Amino acid sequence: MTENDRPVIELKHVHKHFGDLHVLNDISLTVKKGEVVVIIGPSGSGKSTLCRAVNRLETIDSGEILFEGEPLPREGRKLAEMRARIGMVFQSFNLFAHRTVLDNLTIAPCDVLKTSKKEARQEAMRLLERVGVADQANKVPAQLSGGQQQRAAIARALAMHPKAMLFDEPTSALDPEMIGEVLNVMAELAKDGMTMLIVTHEMNFARKVADRVVFMDGGCIVEENTPEAFFGHPKSQRAKDFLSSLTAH
Amino acid sequence: MKTGSIRDILYEAPGPKARRRIAWATAGALLLLAALLFIVVRQFYVTGQLGERYWAFFGKLTTWRFLGEGLLTTVEAAITGSAISFALGFLLMRGRLQKNRLLRWASTGIIEFTRGVPTLLFIYFFFLVVPQTGWKLSAFWKITLPCAISACGVVAEALRGGVNAVPKGQREAALSLGYRETRLFYRIIFPQAIRFVIPSLIAELVIVLKDTTFASIVSCADLMQNAKVLISNYDALLSIYLVVAVIYILINYLLNKLSDRLARRMNRAGAAERSAA
Numbered sequence: 001m002t003e004n005d006r007p008v009i010e011l012k013h014v015h016k017h018f019g020d021l022h023v024l025n026d027i028s029l030t031v032k033k034g035e036v037v038v039i040i041g042p043s044g045s046g047k048s049t050l051c052r053a054v055n056r057l058e059t060i061d062s063g064e065i066l067f068e069g070e071p072l073p074r075e076g077r078k079l080a081e082m083r084a085r086i087g088m089v090f091q092s093f094n095l096f097a098h099r100t101v102l103d104n105l106t107i108a109p110c111d112v113l114k115t116s117k118k119e120a121r122q123e124a125m126r127l128l129e130r131v132g133v134a135d136q137a138n139k140v141p142a143q144l145s146g147g148q149q150q151r152a153a154i155a156r157a158l159a160m161h162p163k164a165m166l167f168d169e170p171t172s173a174l175d176p177e178m179i180g181e182v183l184n185v186m187a188e189l190a191k192d193g194m195t196m197l198i199v200t201h202e203m204n205f206a207r208k209v210a211d212r213v214v215f216m217d218g219g220c221i222v223e224e225n226t227p228e229a230f231f232g233h234p235k236s237q238r239a240k241d242f243l244s245s246l247t248a249h
Numbered sequence: 250m251k252t253g254s255i256r257d258i259l260y261e262a263p264g265p266k267a268r269r270r271i272a273w274a275t276a277g278a279l280l281l282l283a284a285l286l287f288i289v290v291r292q293f294y295v296t297g298q299l300g301e302r303y304w305a306f307f308g309k310l311t312t313w314r315f316l317g318e319g320l321l322t323t324v325e326a327a328i329t330g331s332a333i334s335f336a337l338g339f340l341l342m343r344g345r346l347q348k349n350r351l352l353r354w355a356s357t358g359i360i361e362f363t364r365g366v367p368t369l370l371f372i373y374f375f376f377l378v379v380p381q382t383g384w385k386l387s388a389f390w391k392i393t394l395p396c397a398i399s400a401c402g403v404v405a406e407a408l409r410g411g412v413n414a415v416p417k418g419q420r421e422a423a424l425s426l427g428y429r430e431t432r433l434f435y436r437i438i439f440p441q442a443i444r445f446v447i448p449s450l451i452a453e454l455v456i457v458l459k460d461t462t463f464a465s466i467v468s469c470a471d472l473m474q475n476a477k478v479l480i481s482n483y484d485a486l487l488s489i490y491l492v493v494a495v496i497y498i499l500i501n502y503l504l505n506k507l508s509d510r511l512a513r514r515m516n517r518a519g520a521a522e523r524s525a526a
Contacts, residue, residue, distance in 0.1 A: 055424075055425055057421055057424065057425065076429075077429065080424075080427045080428065080429045081427060083424060083425055083426070083427045084426060084427025085427075086425070087425075088422075088425035090418060090421065090422065092416075092418050093418075094416075094418035094419060094421060094422035095422070096419060096422070096423075096437055096441075097419065097441060098440045098441045098444070107436065108423075108426035108427065108428070111428065111432060111436060112426060112427040112428060113427075153422075156426070157425075157426075160426060160427065
């Protein structure tokens, strides 16, 4: 096994129920180092839950989730340390509302990683530059557009030097004209070799950036393939129906 | 964007007919008020309450100094009492939000108890029961402590409301960055929660201030107690109560104004946050 084949995220026979709903049904999935895996599927298919389970924002009923070969700790300091190594980007940005954009990027490195204030600020400015919101550094999140907030949120996750990034529908809350700027940042990140697990409805993005597309429906992984194969010749009827429903209008 | 007042939210802008009706109602109300004032002043005059002997002593410096000393004690008791109730309330709120069931139940019990029992009972407890245990308290603490205890449950619930009002995404974001519960609370949740509850805390300060008027029960020389001393000195009940009431109203009015201003500032910040989310 070469360095690049090493799995970063590994799910083995993961099950989860919300009451009667079998929201994750025997999910097994591997994301290798540097790989970009995009999860698509109708709403309610369990894709967000899957994404959130990877850093244990959702607990699972059975099965196993490994990060960099280690099982996800269940609680306490170990779990927090593991989460610090996994970046997460949310649908609703969730920037800390009482802090400036710059503080949003420095607060966790200073509090959690014990980075010096000065170092954290330099790194934060570098990252804000990279995602193109450096000029907004001293504003509070509410003063930014949705696209700017989401790019800042990506930078906040990157400030922790994560080993992998989770994106939970990062563009679903955005006005259409702002989706592109966020996807561009994500595509850049993919090109730089970041390991990424992305839940999204942006099919063009999936086609261009993904190494692998995972199609989920009813809590199951129905199909898993390269983007060319999946979008060109979907094998399952459910995937065909889903894709045709997107292009129907 | 201009944030509208409550009135703008509750009612649509009045039309010409409604405006005329409002004008008539205003005129009527003013007339009624003037009549009431006239009756009161006339009654004062008829019963001799406007007589010189009821008002002359307000020209003396000693009267005002005496009232001022009382006022100072009142303010001291209110500030100390509030500070203690905020601290106790914070602890109770933390207790009520713990995972540990025993802590949670204990905190909930204390909160409900202090919210349910009238302040006066706590004062009698500190006045009559506590001294029997040999715990020697000055008059100041005999009024301040019960006022603080009586308020702490309400403060705890106000703070809890603020904590619950912070969107849960804030917590999830912090968790995903590797925060653990305690630091997450102090660094991310509480600084946002406190902004929601400052108006309620100031309202509670007003209530504590009003509760301190029971100080005369424990012979603590607050504004009310000193007013009572003046009353027996000069045999002038109405005029002195009137002046003291005005002083209380002024202080509480200022506090409420402060609360309004803070609330409006918070709302503006909050509205901007929500519209962007």
